[in-house]
Amino acid sequence: MKIQALLTALALSFTVAFAADPVQAISKNDKELQTLLKKKSLSKKDNERVKGLLSDVFNFKLLAEKSLPKETWSGLDEASKTAFATEFQRMVRNSSAKRLEMYRTDSTIYEAPKMKKNNTEANVTAHLWYKGKESVLVYKMSLVDGVWMAWDLVIDDLSTARNYKEQFATILKTKTFADLLEIVKKKADESEE
Incomplete structure (x- = not known):
């Protein structure tokens, strides 16, 4: 049993040591996104x-949970949980795609990532400039199956997860979870159009 635990620990440390840098996970997608956003029309x-x-x-499952x-x-x-995470992801994806100006x-x-919890969590800070104005984004990330995934995005000190949590908590004071799921689904549908 001790040998199995040791092998598991070694495998985990090997995975963490060779997992992609959390900054690379963000910047790789950003480069392609910026190339697309430079087109006249999409x-x-x-x-x-x-x-x-x-x-x-x-x-999105972790972001949905934290929300x-x-x-x-x-x-x-x-x-x-799966239904909520799925509809929540659709809502966020669709509404984000409608507000492309904020991603240019x-x-x-x-900045270099700030590592936490045995290098399985990290905060990555990005300084973005557009037309001379700076915005600061902080990606809160976790290592999931050897891949860095963000579960929160803090834009100029405003947390996405905290913002949704406050909105959803307010809704849940007077409505059921099923009602909330319908609201999220409706918003996802509206922003898809």
């Missing part, structure tokens, strides 16, 4: 790729 295929790039680096009050999330069965940059500088 085709339907380009728009779908933009949606993919905006969400490929995100762990609900703990007691709500823990009280859900797996099917409800003239230049971006990434």
